[in-house]
Amino acid sequence: MSVSLTPGSLARLLGEWNLGAAPAYRELADVVRLLILDGRVALDVALPSERSLADTLGISRTTVTAAYSLLRDQGFLSSGQGSRGRTCIPHRGPRGTAADGRSELSGAPGLAIPDGLLDLAYASLPASGEVVHRAFAAALTELPALLPGFGYDALGVGPLREAIAAHYTAAGVPTTAGQILVTSGAQHALNIVLRTLAGRSGTKVLVEHPSYPNALDAIRAAGCRPVPVAMPPARQGGRTGWDIEAMESALLQQRPAMAYVVPDFHNPTGRLMPDTERRQLVRAASASGTVLVVDETMRELNLDGARSTPLAAFGPAVVSIGSLSKSHWAGLRTGWIRAGESLIQRFAAARTTMDLGGPVVEQLAAAHLVNNLTEPLPERLASLRTNRDALLGLIAENLPTWQAERPDGGLSVWCRLPGPLSTAMTVIAPDFGIRLAAGPRFGVGGAFEHYLRVPFTLAPEQLRTAVLALRSAQDRLEASPQLRRDLTSPPAVAIA
Numbered sequence: 070m071s072v073s074l075t076p077g078s079l080a081r082l083l084g085e086w087n088l089g090a091a092p093a094y095r096e097l098a099d100v101v102r103l104l105i106l107d108g109r110v111a112l113d114v115a116l117p118s119e120r121s122l123a124d125t126l127g128i129s130r131t132t133v134t135a136a137y138s139l140l141r142d143q144g145f146l147s148s149g150q151g152s153r154g155r156t157c158i159p160h161r162g163p164r165g166t167a168a169d170g171r172s173e174l175s176g177a178p179g180l181a182i183p184d185g186l187l188d189l190a191y192a193s194l195p196a197s198g199e200v201v202h203r204a205f206a207a208a209l210t211e212l213p214a215l216l217p218g219f220g221y222d223a224l225g226v227g228p229l230r231e232a233i234a235a236h237y238t239a240a241g242v243p244t245t246a247g248q249i250l251v252t253s254g255a256q257h258a259l260n261i262v263l264r265t266l267a268g269r270s271g272t273k274v275l276v277e278h279p280s281y282p283n284a285l286d287a288i289r290a291a292g293c294r295p296v297p298v299a300m301p302p303a304r305q306g307g308r309t310g311w312d313i314e315a316m317e318s319a320l321l322q323q324r325p326a327m328a329y330v331v332p333d334f335h336n337p338t339g340r341l342m343p344d345t346e347r348r349q350l351v352r353a354a355s356a357s358g359t360v361l362v363v364d365e366t367m368r369e370l371n372l373d374g375a376r377s378t379p380l381a382a383f384g385p386a387v388v389s390i391g392s393l394s395k396s397h398w399a400g401l402r403t404g405w406i407r408a409g410e411s412l413i414q415r416f417a418a419a420r421t422t423m424d425l426g427g428p429v430v431e432q433l434a435a436a437h438l439v440n441n442l443t444e445p446l447p448e449r450l451a452s453l454r455t456n457r458d459a460l461l462g463l464i465a466e467n468l469p470t471w472q473a474e475r476p477d478g479g480l481s482v483w484c485r486l487p488g489p490l491s492t493a494m495t496v497i498a499p500d501f502g503i504r505l506a507a508g509p510r511f512g513v514g515g516a517f518e519h520y521l522r523v524p525f526t527l528a529p530e531q532l533r534t535a536v537l538a539l540r541s542a543q544d545r546l547e548a549s550p551q552l553r554r555d556l557t558s559p560p561a562v563a564i565a
């Protein structure tokens with residue numbers, strides 16, 4: 070069935086789009102383009118009719134007609150019947166794109182490239198295929214024993230909860246299966262936690278700034294107010310961490326109900342929080358009555374082998390979120406929450422308002438994966454190290470005005486640009502064969518226009534193509550101050 074966007078929904082997504090920095094039709098087209106590129110407007114969705122959108126936005130129909138026509142020319146709107154074009158992505162690839170629309174590079178180790186654009190918006194890896202496949206084969210042999218049951222289990226199947234608990238215990242945090250709730254990934258876990266702990270509108274949630282965009286979106290969608298605490302800018306030649314004193318004073322002064330942190334290879338900076346800072350943070354959260362929620366999705370992507378203790382080891386009230394998405398594959402959609410048993414029961418109750426449990430075969434397979442959690446890691450980490458070093462080298466060589474922070478782990482490099490170019494680069498990136506996530510998506514209130522997250526999930530030869538594309542996009546913007554001005558304002562809008 071065809072999906073269409075109502076004028077009201079699009080108006081809400083557009084926010085304060087009309088800033089007067091460029092002709093109105095251009096501003097409207099640019100923000101819609103950004104919404105499509107960011108995935109906030111899905112593909113193959115019919116946009117509102119020109120007349121209805123003009124009425125809703127209180128602008129002339131000519132402006133909407135011109136904006137739609139620009140989007141069509143740029144390849145973001147198909148020429149549908151009448152004026153109701155459907156959203157799409159331009160089918161122009163980077164040099165080297167094969168006739169079937171797949172890049173010739175897609176045969177190289179790395180990610181497949183379905184639409185010819187090198188994707189630098191996702192920081193995610195293909196599956197550890199053989200390991201995952203074997204786990205599913207084993208799960209299928211175990212399935213018959215569970216078939217007589219109902220198949221509903223809000224907490225998750227026993228073998229997986231036991232495997233996750235054993236994993237925490239081995240890492241120095243004694244844990245029982247009763248302290249584990251299995252979820253459909255870390256994002257689902259965060260939503261369950263938000264629904265349980267931050268139910269009232271306007272609840273304050275402390276966040277690192279920058280932070281993981283989907284977490285910020287979930288916090289805002291739950292009606293909460295993110296309280297950002299700045300991460301210190303990277304120091305050249307030295308390790309940079311967190312501003313724990315700033316976090317302590319924000320906790321004490323603002324007394325947020327919840328804090329969301331990513332201490333294990335923070336997304337997007339890739340930093341690892343030292344144990345001393347972990348201890349301080351847990352103590353400060355306890356003093357301010359704040360539930361500290363730690364997202365450990367990236368924890369296994371430890372590129373330099375630095376040691377750290379899970380945050381939960383420093384205090385019994387810490388709520389930990391984990392996932393197999395980065396260690397094995399995001400397609401498993403398997404994550405978990407670790408907390409005290411009574412809180413886990415509250416999370417299970419909240420969960421049943423969203424779904425009634427996870428799929429059983431996936432959980433049985435995940436139990437095998439968690440029991441051998443490190444199996445795919447040596448190979449995965451070795452190629453990530455190669456990719457990280459290749460990317461840092463390529464940036465130094467081709468983008469000498471960028472400051473790229475060397476990450477301790479994770480999947481991306483957080484780069485400071487020579488100017489507020491991030492959104493403009495994101496908007497023109499498809500013209501150069503790449504897709505980007507604009508810096509402001511990682512912040513609150515339009516911050517990080519000077520920053521871009523560049524993942525190193527692609528193979529070195531793909532990264533070379535991507536970095537050269539970034540260079541060409543930057544050159545185009547530097548040659549055209551007008552273009553740069555026109556394209557810099559909208560994302561603050563979409564984020565706020």
Ligand SMILES: Cc1ncc(COP(=O)(O)O)c(C=O)c1O
Binds near residue numbers: 253336394
């Ligand atoms: C910090 C962080 N949390 C959560 C997620 C989403 O994880 P999942 O796929 O398990 O929902 C990601 C994915 O990139 C992430 O980086």
